[in-house]
Amino acid sequence: MTTGGFDPNNPAGGQPGDPYGQPPQGYNPPPQNPGGNPPPPGNYPPPPPNFDDQAAYGASNRLPGGGEPGGLGIRFGARLIDGLLVGIVAFLLALVFGASDNFLVTGLFSGLLTFIYFVAFEVTQGWTPAKKVLGLSVHGPGGAEKPTLQQSAIRNAFTLLSIIPIIGGFLAIIAYIIIAVTINGSATKQGKHDELAGGTQVVKG
Template sequence: MSNVAGFWVRLGARLLDALLIGMVIGTFVFLFQMDTGSRVTQTIESVASILYFVLLPVFVYGYTVAKRLLNIRIVKKDGGNVGFGAMVVREVIGGFIYVMTFGIALVVSAFMVGLRKDKRSLHDFLAGTYVTHDRPEHWE
């Protein structure tokens, strides 16, 4: 593992990505005059978020939009590109664990990223990933 990304840059990327998703969903809701509290709207937002955080890193070398802006990306523990399975475990299963522990596991993960030398969180351990500043080998 090399050039690992720390707590603040990872938090910043997650917040920027959430803002981006919120803006896109908000625009969609406004254009189609949808009820923001409806189950349909909430389901659309949830599905869009899952697709964004799971699929985009698989197809764009571990980057989301905000991770690319902040020059960090998700990679496998061996430094290779992440796959669909790893991203499902990292985002969906990891998120499920955070919800099921009422956020306690999320707080533990934040401390792990802040205090561990390898800066890996709980969802990184589950998926066999870490976040790095290194660019892909063939990236221009």
């Protein structure tokens, strides 16, 4: 006997004799995904407009302040050109002071002038002449437009190693190797000297 269309023997509304009920005829249950297997083939919504796989996966290579980092090769070229410019000026100064025949004095001129050259240009301009020509600039930590005097002095302190008598040149070579290796191994191309300076950056453009 039923009351108001309710069948106590079939509360789920299934077929008679089935206490739990059955889905209506023609109903297709959703596909299951047991064990983490990939979903079955079908029509899925397209990716968002302007989605770029390379950009998405390459975001980790961007510098903290944005911008594309300068690679080891172009930075080495800029350093070499700047070094030649400093060497010429150091030699001329040594001639003026009559010390061109004294290797130690010439080395002192060269090492000290290199340090002053890089710090002065980075702090006031955010680049050195060679970096400017090659499209590079030096930023402070976090993408600041320029490094501070302290930050630039720290990142260029290794250029003073050549002033040390006898072993200075050898120490400078070791420092250059360490910096080159750390730049090459960094996703953001920040060398050990950049790290010590708080995260200075050399950026393209």
